[in-house]
Amino acid sequence: xxxALAGGVGGSKLLLGxxxxxxxVGTAVVNTADDEEFFGLHVSPDIDTVIYTLSGLADExxxxxxxxxxxxxxxxxxxxxxxxxxxxxxxxxxxxxxRTMRLRAGASLTEVTAxxxxxxxxxxxxLPMTDDRVRTWIExxxxxxxxxxxxxxxxxxxxxxxxxxxxxxxARPSREVVQALKESDAVIICPSNPFLSIEPILxxxxxxxxxxxxxxxxxxxxxxxxxxxxxxxxxxxxxxxGMEPSPASVAELYRDFLDIMVLDRVDAHxxxxxxxxxxKTVITDTIMNSLDEKRALARRCxxxxxxx
Ligand code: FO1
Numbered sequence: 540x541x542x543a544l545a546g547g548v549g550g551s552k553l554l555l556g557x558x559x560x561x562x563x564v565g566t567a568v569v570n571t572a573d574d575e576e577f578f579g580l581h582v583s584p585d586i587d588t589v590i591y592t593l594s595g596l597a598d599e600x601x602x603x604x605x606x607x608x609x610x611x612x613x614x615x616x617x618x619x620x621x622x623x624x625x626x627x628x629x630x631x632x633x634x635x636x637x638r639t640m641r642l643r644a645g646a647s648l649t650e651v652t653a654x655x656x657x658x659x660x661x662x663x664x665x666l667p668m669t670d671d672r673v674r675t676w677i678e679x680x681x682x683x684x685x686x687x688x689x690x691x692x693x694x695x696x697x698x699x700x701x702x703x704x705x706x707x708x709x710a711r712p713s714r715e716v717v718q719a720l721k722e723s724d725a726v727i728i729c730p731s732n733p734f735l736s737i738e739p740i741l742x743x744x745x746x747x748x749x750x751x752x753x754x755x756x757x758x759x760x761x762x763x764x765x766x767x768x769x770x771x772x773x774x775x776x777x778x779x780x781g782m783e784p785s786p787a788s789v790a791e792l793y794r795d796f797l798d799i800m801v802l803d804r805v806d807a808h809x810x811x812x813x814x815x816x817x818x819k820t821v822i823t824d825t826i827m828n829s830l831d832e833k834r835a836l837a838r839r840c841x842x843x844x845x846x847x
Contacts, residue, residue, distance in 0.1 A: 541565040541846060542723040546736020547573075547585040548602040548770045549762050550729035551592035552827040556837030557727070558593055558663045559830075560847070566664040566719040568712075570731070571648065572675040572704055572739035573686045577625055578616065580635035581642055584687075585736065586652055586667055587634060593661040602770060605630045624692045649713050666719065668740045671710035675735060676703045686735065695772040699779040704739050712743040720749045725844035728759035730825065732773040733792050734780075750796035756844040758799040760836070761786035764825055765805045787812040794818060799843050801825065801836075819843075 545554055545567050554567050570585045584603060591597035591605055598606040608628030617623040627635065634655060641651040647670040656665045675686035679697035689697060712720075720726065731737055741747050750757055763784050768774040774784035782788045786802040787809045793800075794816045802809060803825040810820045821843050827833045841847040 540719070540722045541725055541727065541841075541844075542719045543567045543727040543729055544731075544737055544740050545585070545589060545729040546570045546731030547588035549768075550585075550731035550736065551589045551597070552833050553727070553729045553760060553837060553840070554589060554663065555592055555830070556827065556833030556835070557841070559834050560837040560841055563662045566666060566723075568666050568668055568716050568719065568740060570736040570739050571667045571669060572673045572707075573690075573735065574674070575625075575685065575687045577627060577635075578621065580632070580639045581648075582625075582627070582635050583638065583648070583652070583667065586665065587631070589665055590652075590656050590659055590661045593656075593663050593665075594659040596659065604628050625687060647713070649715055664719075666713065666715050668712060668716060669710045669743055670713050671706065673704055673706045673710045673739055673743075675739065676705055678703065690772070695775065699776050701780075702734050702738075702776075704742055707739060707742045710743055712740075712746055716743075717745065717749070720746065720753070723753065724755040725846055726750060726753065726755065726757045727840050727844065728757070728793065728797075730760040730762035730769050732762060732768070732771055732776070733789055734773070734776055735771075738792075747796065753796075756798045757793075757796050758801060758821075758840055758844050759789065759793055759797055760801040760825060760840065761789050761803065761806065763789055763806075764803040769826070785809060790816055790818050801840060801843065 574583045596605050598604045608630045612629050613623050638651050648667045676683050677689040678701040762769050777784040786806050790800045790813045797818050799819045800813050801821045807822050813820050823839045
């Protein structure tokens with residue numbers, strides 16, 4: 540059994556490769572701390588990015604939303620005086636309407652996610668990290684703000700002072716997440732933002748301990764390549780928090796449970812530093828533009844953890 544931990548864009552690229560290389564067998568545990576309510580609807584950006592990517596519906600140029608979507612509903616909401624900085628497309632809105640409707644009828648986020656993933660043809664098991672409410676708040680020099688306000692409305696321009704995962708102390712990983720981790724021969728941490736996507740999952744009660752105590756191997760793919768994030772503000776946040784944006788800093792964040800770190804060829808000079816933490820390294824090409832590149836990186840990870 541393989542379980543992968545992921546956020547949105549960077550993570551879903553590797554998940555697509557893993558899905559092909561594993562013939563659809565495996566589980567993704569996905570961050571929900573950047574979920575948000577818009578127009579009374581429950582939006583789960585990372586889950587949707589993963590589902591759209593695995594179903595072949597994703598708008599890969601934007602990195603989120605559905606390819607070819609239109610924005611007529613949002614335009615009309617704008618005419619009614621609503622804020623429209625979060626670009627919800629018409630087809631995308633159907634997913635949020637469906638999710639909200641099912642949640643209100645008493646379904647869990649885990650159940651609704653399984654329904655959406657199955658009906659859109661994701662072909663891979665996708666689990667929200669929790670059914671409980673956790674929300675990332677970014678403390679900036681301008682004050683605290685919800686994650687989507689920091690990231691989308693204000694373009695991740697504010698200096699980050701600290702990050703808070705509101706509700707995480709009371710939240711529990713779902714039964715399905717705990718079972719997946721317990722049954723895993725290997726866990727792959729996708730090249731997702733360590734603070735915004737992976738840390739909320741690790742903060743859930745028992746998750747870090749399960750990873751530490753695992754018989755199988757835990758591997759992470761560095762989201763930082765050549766000092767920059769594959770996508771999004773990871774490098775900037777690391778710098779704001781006083782860390783060098785590097786695979787070694789990422790390894791440091793995971794060192795209590797990490798067995799193998801996959802880093803890009805351009806970062807080969809970090810091998811000694813990472814090895815000195817007792818973590819093995821794999822050096823390869825980690826930029827994933829084409830499907831071939833996604834599959835090649837997935838294969839490399841699966842070889843390293845001994846699944847192929
Ligand atoms: N990201 C943006 O940068 N701008 C947007 O307008 C935007 C809209 C959006 C709508 C639905 C959705 O599922 C995701 C959306 N995202 C948008 C992406 C999202 O906010 C972030 O990429 C993730 O939360 C970070 O992992």
